[in-house]
Amino acid sequence: MAPLxxxxxxxxxxxxxxxxxxxxxxxxxxxxxxxIMGPNGAGKSTLSYVLSGKPGYExxxxxxxxxxxxxxxxxxxxxxxxxxxxxxQYPLEIxxxxxxxxxxxxxxxxxxxxxxxxxxxxxxxxxxxxxxxTLGIDADMLKxxxxxGFSGGEKKRNETLQMMLLEPYFCVLDEADSGLDIDxxxxxxxxxxxxxxxxxSMLVIxxxxxxxxxxxxxxxxxxxAGRIVHTGGKELALELEAxxxxxxxxEAA
Amino acid sequence: MAAxxxxxxxxxxxxxxxxxxxxFAAVRASLPGGPDVAAQRTAAFDTFADAGLPHRRVExxxxxxxxxxxxxxxxxxxxPDADAKAKAVAAGSLFSTLGFRxxxxxxxxxxxxxxxxxxxxxxxTIASMADALADPTGLPASYLGRTVASSDAxxxxxxxxxxxxxxxxxxxxxxxxxxxxxxxxxxxxxxVAAFTRSLVVVEDGARLSLVESHEGPAGIAYQVxxxxxxxxxxxxxxxxxxxxxxGSDAVHLATMLAKVAADASFSNTFFTxxxxxxxxxxxxxxxxxxVKAHMGGVSLLAGKQHADxxxxxxxxxxxxxxxxxxxxVLDGASQDIFQGKIAVRQAAQKTDARMLSRALLLTExxxxxxxxxxxxxxxxxxxxxxxxxxxxxxxIKFYLMARGIPAxxxxxxxxxxxxxxxxxxxxxxxxxxxxxxxTRAWLLGRE
Numbered sequence: 015m016a017p018l019x020x021x022x023x024x025x026x027x028x029x030x031x032x033x034x035x036x037x038x039x040x041x042x043x044x045x046x047x048x049x050i051m052g053p054n055g056a057g058k059s060t061l062s063y064v065l066s067g068k069p070g071y072e073x074x075x076x077x078x079x080x081x082x083x084x085x086x087x088x089x090x091x092x093x094x095x096x097x098x099x100x101x102x103q104y105p106l107e108i109x110x111x112x113x114x115x116x117x118x119x120x121x122x123x124x125x126x127x128x129x130x131x132x133x134x135x136x137x138x139x140x141x142x143x144x145x146x147x148t149l150g151i152d153a154d155m156l157k158x159x160x161x162x163g164f165s166g167g168e169k170k171r172n173e174t175l176q177m178m179l180l181e182p183y184f185c186v187l188d189e190a191d192s193g194l195d196i197d198x199x200x201x202x203x204x205x206x207x208x209x210x211x212x213x214x215s216m217l218v219i220x221x222x223x224x225x226x227x228x229x230x231x232x233x234x235x236x237x238x239a240g241r242i243v244h245t246g247g248k249e250l251a252l253e254l255e256a257x258x259x260x261x262x263x264x265e266a267a
Numbered sequence: 268m269a270a271x272x273x274x275x276x277x278x279x280x281x282x283x284x285x286x287x288x289x290x291f292a293a294v295r296a297s298l299p300g301g302p303d304v305a306a307q308r309t310a311a312f313d314t315f316a317d318a319g320l321p322h323r324r325v326e327x328x329x330x331x332x333x334x335x336x337x338x339x340x341x342x343x344x345x346x347p348d349a350d351a352k353a354k355a356v357a358a359g360s361l362f363s364t365l366g367f368r369x370x371x372x373x374x375x376x377x378x379x380x381x382x383x384x385x386x387x388x389x390x391x392t393i394a395s396m397a398d399a400l401a402d403p404t405g406l407p408a409s410y411l412g413r414t415v416a417s418s419d420a421x422x423x424x425x426x427x428x429x430x431x432x433x434x435x436x437x438x439x440x441x442x443x444x445x446x447x448x449x450x451x452x453x454x455x456x457x458x459v460a461a462f463t464r465s466l467v468v469v470e471d472g473a474r475l476s477l478v479e480s481h482e483g484p485a486g487i488a489y490q491v492x493x494x495x496x497x498x499x500x501x502x503x504x505x506x507x508x509x510x511x512x513x514g515s516d517a518v519h520l521a522t523m524l525a526k527v528a529a530d531a532s533f534s535n536t537f538f539t540x541x542x543x544x545x546x547x548x549x550x551x552x553x554x555x556x557x558v559k560a561h562m563g564g565v566s567l568l569a570g571k572q573h574a575d576x577x578x579x580x581x582x583x584x585x586x587x588x589x590x591x592x593x594x595x596v597l598d599g600a601s602q603d604i605f606q607g608k609i610a611v612r613q614a615a616q617k618t619d620a621r622m623l624s625r626a627l628l629l630t631e632x633x634x635x636x637x638x639x640x641x642x643x644x645x646x647x648x649x650x651x652x653x654x655x656x657x658x659x660x661x662x663i664k665f666y667l668m669a670r671g672i673p674a675x676x677x678x679x680x681x682x683x684x685x686x687x688x689x690x691x692x693x694x695x696x697x698x699x700x701x702x703x704x705x706t707r708a709w710l711l712g713r714e
C-alpha cells in the first residue's frame with residue numbers, strides 16, 4: 015500500500031531566516047490518524063502552514079509527496095483541490111461574504127480544478143443543510159458572513175462543516191480544540207470521526223491529550239525543535255500528560 | 268491720489284479657456300432659451316471667466332487640476348445624425364433588460380425616437396430641456412439655477428453652454444413605480460464636447476427612481492459637462508443611481524444640485540468605472556426638517572484613471588439624517604479622491620450626519636486622497652466621519668485559497684464584499700444585481 019503522505023527531510027524558515035522546520039520525516043498511510051504533540055513554539059502550527067502553502071515561509075529543503083505529487087510545487091488552492099484540508103486554529107472572519115456563497119465558491123472551485131461537474135445552487139444548499147444539521151449549524155449561520163460574530167465554538171463547527179463538505183483525503187487539524195467547551199468539542203469530534211474512512215487520513219496537532227480522548231489517534235508523535243523526536247501509540251499521549259515534554263526537549267537539544 | 272483699481276477680471280489664460288470663450292461667443296445666439304435664459308448664460312459665463320478652469324488653489328478642486336487635465340476645449344458636438352442615432356441604440360446595456368423607461372440623449376441632444384415616451388404614468392411629464400428652456404412658463408423658468416446656490420466654475424460653464432437634456436416632472440402624490448433611465452451616450456469618432464443639463468422635480472409626496480448612465484467610445488478624447496438639478500418636495504421619495512462608464516480618454520464633469528424639503532427621502536449612488544478624468548460633485552441642500560439622505564459611491568479604477576467625488580451636504584433644518592458611504596478599488600496607477608463636506612447650520616439641531624469613505628489599493632502605485640470637512644454651528648448634533656485606505660487582507664485571502672479558491676477569485680470575492688455594502692443599500696433590486704455583475708465583470712477583466 016502506497017503511503018498517502020510522505021514528508022521527507024523537510025526544512026523551512028520563516029521569512030527573515032529563522033529555521034522552524036528542521037529535517038522532518040513523516041509517513042502517513044491511508045486511513046491513519048496521526049497526532050502531533052509538542053510544547054509551545056515547537057513549530058507545530060508552522061508545519062500546518064507549510065503543508066497548506068501559506069505565504070511567508072521559505073522551504074529550504076525536502077519534499078512532501080501527497081497522492082503522487084510534491085505538494086510544495088502547488089499553490090494553496092491547488093493543494094486544497096488535490097485533497098488537503100487545513101482546519102484553522104483561528105478561523106478568519108470574512109465580512110460581506112455569506113457563508114453559503116463561500117461554501118459554494120469553494121466546492122465548485124475545487125470541482126472545476128479537478129474537471130468534475132460543478133454543483134448547482136439547490137444541490138449545494140441541500141447538502142450544506144444536511145451536514146449543518148449534524149453540527150447544529152442553522153440556516154441563519156449559513157446566511158451570515160463567514161465567521162463574523164460567531165463564537166469560538168461556532169467557528170470550529172463551521173470549519174468542520176467545510177471539511178465534511180469538501181471531503182478531503184487528508185485533514186490537518188491545527189489545535190482543533192482551542193476555544194471549545196466540552197459540548198462543542200464533542201460536536202466537532204463527532205464530525206471529524208464521521209469522516210474517518212479507509213481512504214482518508216488526518217494529522218491532529220495539539221498541546222493537550224484531551225482532544226485525543228475524542229479523536230483517538232493510531233500514532234502519536236512528539237514534535238520539538240522542528241522535527242519529530244519520538245513516536246509511539248495512542249498511549250504515548252497519556253504518558254506525555256503525566257510527564258510533560260521536558261525529556262524530549264533535552265533529547266532534541 | 269488713488270492707485271488704479273486692480274483688474275477684477277482675470278484675463279483668460281489657457282488654451283482651453285480661450286477656446287471656451289470663443290465657443291461661447293460663436294454659439295450663444297443659437298443656444299436654446301429666451302432672453303431670460305440668455306441673461307442667465309451671460310452671467311454664468313462671466314462667473315466662469317472670472318474664475319477660469321479650476322486648479323489646485325481652488326479648495327474644492329484641490330486634487331483635480333483641470334487646467335492641467337483639460338489642455339484644450341473640444342468643439343461642440345453636432346446634432347446627432349442617423350448614424351449617431353443608430354450607434355446609440357445599444358447604449359445603456361447594463362440595465363436594458365430591466366424594463367426601465369429609457370430616455371436617450373445622444374451627443375448632448377435628446378432623441379425622442381430612441382426614447383420611451385409612451386404610456387406615461389399619471390402625474391409623470393417628460394420634456395427635452397431645449398424645448399423647456401424655450402417656454403417662458405416652463406419648469407426651468409421656475410427652478411433652473413435656483414435649486415442650490417453655487418459659484419462653481421464647471422457648473423457655470425454648464426449653465427452658459429447647456430444645450431439639451433431631460434426635464435422630468437412628477438406631480439404631487441404620484442408614485443412612479445417604473446424607474447426612469449437617462450441614457451447619455453457619446454458616439455462621436457472625433458473629440459467633441461457636450462454640455463447637458465437636466466431638471467427633475469418630484470412634488471410633495473411623490474416617488475421617483477432615476478438611473479443615469481454615461482458612456483462613449485474608447486480612445487476618443489471627448490468631453491462631457493453634465494448637470495442635474497433636483498427638487499424633492501415634502502414627504503417625497505427620490506432615488507438615483509448614476510453610472511459612469513465613459514470611454515478611456517474622456518473627461519467627464521458632473522454636477523448635481525439637490526434641494527430637499529421636509530420629511531422627504533433622498534438617495535444617490537455613484538458607480539464609476541470609465542473615463543480618464545471623472546468628477547462627480549453633489550451639492551445637497553436639506554431645506555426642510557427630518558430629511559433622510561443617503562449618498563453612496565463605488566469607484567473601480569485602473570490604469571491612470573482619475574476620479575474625484577466632491578460632496579457638500581448642507582443641513583439647514585432640524586433633525587435631518589445624512590449617510591455617506593463610499594468605496595474605491597484602485598488598480599494600476601489610478602487615483603481616487605473623496606472630499607466630503609458636512610455643514611450643520613445653527614437651526615439644524617438634532618442633525619445626525621455620518622460619512623465613511625474607504626479605499627482599497629491593489630497596487631503600490633495607486634493613490635487615494637480623502638478630505639473630510641465638518642462645519643458645525645448647532646450644538647445638539649451627531650456628526651461623524653471616517654476614512655480608511657488599505658490593501659487586501661492577505662490572511663483572509665490565504666484562508667479562501669486554503670479552501671480551494673484560486674487567488675484571483677479570492678480577491679474578487681473580497682473586493683465584491685468591499686463594494687457590496689454600498690450596492691446593497693440601493694432600493695431597486697434589478698439595479699443592485701446589475702451593478703454587482705458590473706463589478707464582477709470589472710474584476711474578471713483585471714490584468
